[in-house]
Amino acid sequence: MFVNDCLNVNKKGHLTIGGCDTVELAKKYGTPLYVLDENVIRNTCKAYVDSFKRHYDGKGLPLYASKALSCKALCEIAKEEKMGLDVVSGGELYTAISAGFPVEKIHFHGNNKTYDELCFAVDSNIGKIVVDNLNELETLDSICAKKNRVQKISMRIKPGVDAHTHSFIKTGQIDSKFGFALETGEAIDAVKEAIELKNVELTELHCHIGSQIFDIEPFVTAAEVMMDFIGTIKDETGYIVTELNLGGGFGIKYTDKDNPTAYDNYMKAVSNAVHAKAEEHGLPVPFVYIEPGRSIVGEAGITLYTVGAVKTIPRVRTYVSIDGGMCDNIRYALYQSEYTVVTANKADLEPDFVVTIAGKCCESGDLIQENTKIVEPVPGDTLAVLSTGAYNYSMSSNYNRIPKPPIVLVNNGSDKLIVRRESYEDLIKNDLDL
Numbered sequence: 142m143f144v145n146d147c148l149n150v151n152k153k154g155h156l157t158i159g160g161c162d163t164v165e166l167a168k169k170y171g172t173p174l175y176v177l178d179e180n181v182i183r184n185t186c187k188a189y190v191d192s193f194k195r196h197y198d199g200k201g202l203p204l205y206a207s208k209a210l211s212c213k214a215l216c217e218i219a220k221e222e223k224m225g226l227d228v229v230s231g232g233e234l235y236t237a238i239s240a241g242f243p244v245e246k247i248h249f250h251g252n253n254k255t256y257d258e259l260c261f262a263v264d265s266n267i268g269k270i271v272v273d274n275l276n277e278l279e280t281l282d283s284i285c286a287k288k289n290r291v292q293k294i295s296m297r298i299k300p301g302v303d304a305h306t307h308s309f310i311k312t313g314q315i316d317s318k319f320g321f322a323l324e325t326g327e328a329i330d331a332v333k334e335a336i337e338l339k340n341v342e343l344t345e346l347h348c349h350i351g352s353q354i355f356d357i358e359p360f361v362t363a364a365e366v367m368m369d370f371i372g373t374i375k376d377e378t379g380y381i382v383t384e385l386n387l388g389g390g391f392g393i394k395y396t397d398k399d400n401p402t403a404y405d406n407y408m409k410a411v412s413n414a415v416h417a418k419a420e421e422h423g424l425p426v427p428f429v430y431i432e433p434g435r436s437i438v439g440e441a442g443i444t445l446y447t448v449g450a451v452k453t454i455p456r457v458r459t460y461v462s463i464d465g466g467m468c469d470n471i472r473y474a475l476y477q478s479e480y481t482v483v484t485a486n487k488a489d490l491e492p493d494f495v496v497t498i499a500g501k502c503c504e505s506g507d508l509i510q511e512n513t514k515i516v517e518p519v520p521g522d523t524l525a526v527l528s529t530g531a532y533n534y535s536m537s538s539n540y541n542r543i544p545k546p547p548i549v550l551v552n553n554g555s556d557k558l559i560v561r562r563e564s565y566e567d568l569i570k571n572d573l574d575l
């Protein structure tokens with residue numbers, strides 16, 4: 142009935158997630174509240190891990206792209222599910238290490254890692270640093286030389302693949318701030334330089350073509366381009382890159398209009414391409430990584446709010462104001478992302494009332510969704526915004542000094558707090574008196 146399998150309606154007409162009544166959760170923990178269904182997360186991790194067994198004889202590893210939602214409990218789940226981890230900052234690395242995540246299975250990304258972040262990663266014995274540019278390559282080599290270390294690296298390549306998605310979340314084309322371009326010869330020159338350096342060891346190439354992608358074809362094309370490049374490297378230098386990281390980007394369902402392909406279909410099509418290209422170029426089949434973020438946590442999560450003011454402007458629209466907003470979900474303001482909104486305490490009724498959901502921040506653009514149909518709400522009702530597990534908490538801010546909501550993990554009818562609600566004291570804990 143609602144977008145994702147973990148959602149249902151109970152006898153009271155209340156929306157449930159993971160067998161828990163959302164109205165009860167809102168009462169118990171207060172709102173705004175992020176809720177995640179643990180089983181959905183674990184099952185998705187398992188599906189990816191199994192897919193590697195089926196299509197690569199187990200010679201590959203899915204890395205959870207923790208920028209989608211980074212906290213200790215999520216790192217612990219990823220660890221238990223035998224995933225690797227992708228981090229993009231010292232903070233995400235610190236979170237992973239604090240959760241006891243095995244460092245050798247962590248990849249460190251980013252187009253402008255700082256000197257301190259690089260030192261932190263090297264000192265932590267991190268599995269791989271994904272080098273984005275020549276400045277970084279040279280800085281990293283000199284850091285490792287000083288520490289008398291050899292760091293395994295990957296290099297981020299722009300395969301020149303155009304994925305049909307929003308321009309802010311599209312990254313594989315030549316005009317992107319991420320990585321080395323193939324077309325200009327920049328990538329091969331950088332690879333040749335990396336091979337010569339003494340304190341880095343190039344074992345892997347990486348690409349990531351974008352996010353929320355539904356087509357299989359751009360992933361296949363990217364894999365082929367990357368395999369061809371590994372072939373070129375071998376032909377020009379004799380050097381064999383043995384690992385290939387194909388990034389994340391698998392689409393999820395935000396509304397009933399979205400129709401993502403089963404992840405195993407991508408895996409199968411890409412595996413066929415990788416195997417065929419390995420044979421064509423006389424290369425060993427590389428160890429393959431993927432980096433799903435959104436697809437691990439996105440559909441597993443919802444956000445609960447309490448309805449405050451309902452303001453009807455005759456012949457214009459009805460604004461329904463909630464107790465959160467762009468501070469906990471900036472995606473509509475940033476990319477006009479579509480969401481499904483449900484009046485959670487009246488989830489058994491037909492949604493037939495068109496509203497615009499407004500946040501409480503001091504910005505006219507602070508909207509969660511425009512012209513969406515829900516059951517007519519009154520102040521005090523509980524609203525649920527669906528598929529908010531990815532890029533909501535992780536992009537949240539304290540704009541207007543609004544404390545960040547807590548995260549509750551639900552599982553077969555039980556609930557557990559995994560991130561506490563911020564308090565007003567938390568908000569001023571770094572403030573110093575004049």
Ligand SMILES: *Cc1c(COP(=O)(O)O)cnc(C)c1O
Binds near residue numbers: 209
């Ligand atoms: C954002 C990102 C991911 C995750 O993308 P999703 O669309 O969330 O799967 C993976 N790898 C890299 C390098 C990224 O920047």
